[in-house]
Structures are given as C-alpha cells and as structure tokens.
Amino acid sequence: GAVVSQHPSWVICKSGTSVKIECRSLDFQATTMFWYRQFPKQSLMLMATSNEGSKATYEQGVEKDKFLINHASLTLSTLTVTSAHPEDSSFYICSARDFGAVRANYGYTFGSGTRLTVV
Amino acid sequence: QKEVEQNSGPLSVPEGAIASLNCTYSDRGSQSFFWYRQYSGKSPELIMSIYSNGDKEDGRFTAQLNKASQYVSLLIRDSQPSDSATYLCAGSGAGSYQLTFGKGTKLSVIP
Numbered sequence: 001g002a003v004v005s006q007h008p009s010w011v012i013c014k015s016g017t018s019v020k021i022e023c024r025s026l027d028f029q030a031t032t033m034f035w036y037r038q039f040p041k042q043s044l045m046l047m048a049t050s051n052e053g054s055k056a057t058y059e060q061g062v063e064k065d066k067f068l069i070n071h072a073s074l075t076l077s078t079l080t081v082t083s084a085h086p087e088d089s090s091f092y093i094c095s096a097r098d099f100g101a102v103r104a105n106y107g108y109t110f111g112s113g114t115r116l117t118v119v
Numbered sequence: 120q121k122e123v124e125q126n127s128g129p130l131s132v133p134e135g136a137i138a139s140l141n142c143t144y145s146d147r148g149s150q151s152f153f154w155y156r157q158y159s160g161k162s163p164e165l166i167m168s169i170y171s172n173g174d175k176e177d178g179r180f181t182a183q184l185n186k187a188s189q190y191v192s193l194l195i196r197d198s199q200p201s202d203s204a205t206y207l208c209a210g211s212g213a214g215s216y217q218l219t220f221g222k223g224t225k226l227s228v229i230p
Contacts, residue, residue, distance in 0.1 A: 006162075043221060044220045107153045112162050
C-alpha cells in the first residue's frame with residue numbers, strides 16, 4: 001500500500017529558530033500533499049494543500065510566511081516553521097493520496113507525524 | 120461551511136461487544152467517506168472508506184453510509200482492547216481532494 005514517510009518524528013527547538021519537516025511518498029507519486037496540525041485532544045486541522053510545482057494553498061488563518069511549504073518533486077513536500085514560538089508547539093502531520101491505487105479501499109495515507117516543541 | 124460531527128465520547132464497551140461509532144455531515148455534495156483510527160500520540164491510520172449507500176464490510180469492521188440522512192457509521196464487531204483509540208470520521212466533496220475531519224470519538228474497550 002501507499003506509504004508516506006515523515007521526518008523528524010520529534011524536534012525541540014528554541015524560540016525564534018526555524019524547523020523543517022519533510023514528507024515523502026515512498027512508493028507512489030503525490031502531486032498533492034496536505035499538511036495538518038493537531039493540538040492535544042483536538043482533531044486534525046488542515047493547514048495547507050501542497051501542490052507539486054506550484055504554490056501551496058493555505059487555509060484561512062494560516063500564515064503563509066510563517067509556514068513555508070515547498071513541493072519541489074512528485075515525492076517530496078517540506079514544511080518549514082519559521083521563527084517558531086511556543087504556541088507553534090503541536091503535532092504536525094502530512095498526508096498524501098495515491099490516485100493510482102485500486103479504488104476498493106483507497107484513502108489518504110498519513111505520515112507518522114512530527115511533534116514540535118518550541119522552548 | 121462543511122462540517123463533520125461526531126460524538127466525542129468516550130464510548131466504553133466490554134471486550135467482545137459491538138462498538139458503534141456515528142458521524143453526520145453537513146455537505147450534501149460529499150461523496151467519499153473515511154474512517155481513521157488514531158492511537159494516542161500517533162498519526163491516523165485508514166480503516167475503511169465508503170462511497171456508496173449501504174454497508175461495506177472488512178473483517179470485524181462494517182461501514183455504513185446513508186446519503187439521504189447524511190449519516191456514516193462504523194461498527195466494530197468482537198471489540199478488542201487493542202481497538203481502544205480515537206476514531207476519526209472524514210469526508211471529501213465532489214471534485215475536492217481535501218478531507219474534512221470530525222473531532223473524533225474516543226473508544227475504550229474494557230477487558
């Protein structure tokens with residue numbers, strides 16, 4: 001099945017620094033990837049849709065200059081949290097869909113997530 | 120605004136019983152629905168997808184969709200303690216690749 005690899009699994013950074021999170025589709029090409037953020041005991045909130053070769057589409061309220069998304073290839077999307085602050089501490093998860101998969105039970109596959117702690 | 124509603128629970132069932140998880144959605148244009156299981160501190164994993172009215176079975180899991188009532192459900196037969204997790208319902212609309220998630224229902228299976 002479709003596999004999405006996300007790194008790092010966890011990261012601790014100092015306030016004001018930047019952190020890059022990578023999301024790779026391992027066995028399929030993903031023209032579109034999604035970035036979510038999940039605070040404790042909350043559901044997933046879509047931050048942005050990453051499109052290969054073009055600009056990402058950000059959800060309302062998400063600062064595009066703070067959360068930089070690059071989707072330079074069909075298998076890699078990156079999310080960079082710039083000038084991180086403690087309130088950015090959260091669980092960040094990427095997702096992609098293998099449109100070539102058999103329809104029977106296809107869905108969006110999630111990466112393992114990145115727990116970001118800003119101190 | 121598209122919304123997916125779930126009872127947050129917690130839902131507690133004894134081991135071996137049937138767990139019933141429910142979800143309603145507001146967008147009549149939604150066509151595809153997904154159930155994900157999320158263990159604490161982990162990312163969601165896909166359990167079932169359903170697109171047509173009726174039931175879809177996969178092992179101990181049965182998804183049910185009623186588009187007229189805008190209702191999706193997931194039944195877990197012979198519940199096991201390992202099924203204890205938060206179950207997320209999600210839907211996507213026609214022509215859209217975006218998923219709208221419910222807040223999830225926490226299930227506890229009591230040994």
